[in-house]
Amino acid sequence: MREFLLDGPTLAPILNPMVKYQDETLDRTFAALSDPTRRALLARLGEKESLSVSELAAPFSISLPAIMKHLDVLTDAGLIVREKTGRTVSCRLTAQPMEQAMDWLNRYAQFWSESFDRLAAFVEDKPWSTPSPTSPDAQTKAQALRSHAGSARGRKRSSPPGRKPRS
Secondary structure, rough: OOOOOOOOOOOOOOOOOOOOOEEEEEEEEHHHHHHHHHHHHHHHHHHHHOOHHHHHHHHOOOOOOOOHHHHHHHHHOOEEEEEOOEEEEEEOOOOOHHHHHHHHHHHHHHHHHHHHHHHHHHHHHOOOOOOOOOOOOOOOOOOHHHHHHHHOOOOOOOOOOOOOOOO
């Protein structure tokens, strides 16, 4: 009988080849986009080519240090670039991380679109028939519904653990 040590060199690492473990850019992009304030900052940058930090922060009711933290997250994700000219720091959008996110999303959009197309074709090929109220199948279903509804009404509630029921 062979012994396998979990911390020894005898075991090969267990990896699923179907999962991408090195897609950190995509992770950072979606993490940055998960916050509504950061999405609003990106939307403002999408309206103009470049804005200063104070121009970006103007419509928000949060502090400038909080805006700066949001800008740090966006910069780390590669969604914006900050440039300093004298004492003014301006921000502008960068496209590459968003393009990668859109490519990833488009693959799933295509999958779901094809799936819904197949479902629509299936539904259109098979006509739906509703059972008549006098058919045996409809009567059985109606009877089952009545018995289920009756059992729900007749149920007694139990008291919480450790408590006696009220009299």
